[in-house]
Amino acid sequence: MDAASAPALQALQALLGRYSVGPKHLVEPGPNDEQLALMVQAALRAPDHAELMPLRLKLVRGAARQRMAELFAAAARAAGKDEAGAALDAERALRPPLTVAVLARIDMGHPLVPAHEQWAAVGGALSNFLTAAHLLGFGGKMLSGAKVRDASIQAAFCAPGETLLGWIALGTPKISSAKSTPRATRKPEALALQEWGR
Numbered sequence: 181m182d183a184a185s186a187p188a189l190q191a192l193q194a195l196l197g198r199y200s201v202g203p204k205h206l207v208e209p210g211p212n213d214e215q216l217a218l219m220v221q222a223a224l225r226a227p228d229h230a231e232l233m234p235l236r237l238k239l240v241r242g243a244a245r246q247r248m249a250e251l252f253a254a255a256a257r258a259a260g261k262d263e264a265g266a267a268l269d270a271e272r273a274l275r276p277p278l279t280v281a282v283l284a285r286i287d288m289g290h291p292l293v294p295a296h297e298q299w300a301a302v303g304g305a306l307s308n309f310l311t312a313a314h315l316l317g318f319g320g321k322m323l324s325g326a327k328v329r330d331a332s333i334q335a336a337f338c339a340p341g342e343t344l345l346g347w348i349a350l351g352t353p354k355i356s357s358a359k360s361t362p363r364a365t366r367k368p369e370a371l372a373l374q375e376w377g378r
């Protein structure tokens with residue numbers, strides 16, 4: 181391995197060490213505006229056929245977290261949960277220092293780029309965003325759940341033509357590194373990478 185590739189290998193090692201950190205393991209601070217701008221730049225470096233930019237991210241921070249908590253609690257009640265369940269869902273909105281709603285704008289009638297390619301671009305961007313957060317020292321986790329299908333929540337987050345994927349909880353991880361084992365080793369690489377044409 182030559183010396184010039186050492187920083188690249190270091191970056192790759194950092195990427196391989198990414199893991200999701202759930203809301204109950206996140207504390208202040210969340211990323212600031214400058215760090216968020218870097219994370220978005222990383223998201224927008226994902227492959228994106230015809231540069232359709234099918235991803236939209238909406239920041240939920242400060243007082244907006246309380247509004248989202250109320251929406252989550254109302255959706256929980258509408259889904260038949262009791263007050264304890266509603267309080268738990270509200271807590272999920274309030275606990276992370278910063279939440280980012282993830283929306284997709286898929287052009288179903290695009291003449292060149294079918295929907296599945298646009299969804300691939302959304303996934304790539306989401307992954308880059310989370311990896312950038314990790315490289316900057318933050319923890320995060322993409323979460324959805326039944327509430328993404330709640331009509332009031334969809335109306336609150338989506339512009340016409342947008343689909344709500346869920347929310348990324350972001351903050352500083354409070355768990356020890358011993359507890360935060362990357363999960364990559366549990367996945368069989370041979371299943372993902374196979375020979376073709378032999």
Ligand SMILES: Cc1cc2nc3c(=O)[nH]c(=O)nc-3n(C[C@H](O)[C@H](O)[C@H](O)COP(=O)(O)O)c2cc1C
Pocket residue numbers: 198199200201321322323324325345346362363364
């Ligand atoms: C669109 C999307 C929605 C997800 N929703 C949930 C969810 O609601 N609950 C959950 O536990 N994990 C959810 N996950 C998975 C986690 O974000 C995470 O990838 C998983 O727990 C594996 O952890 P790791 O990233 O450390 O490998 C979702 C992932 C994606 C891409």
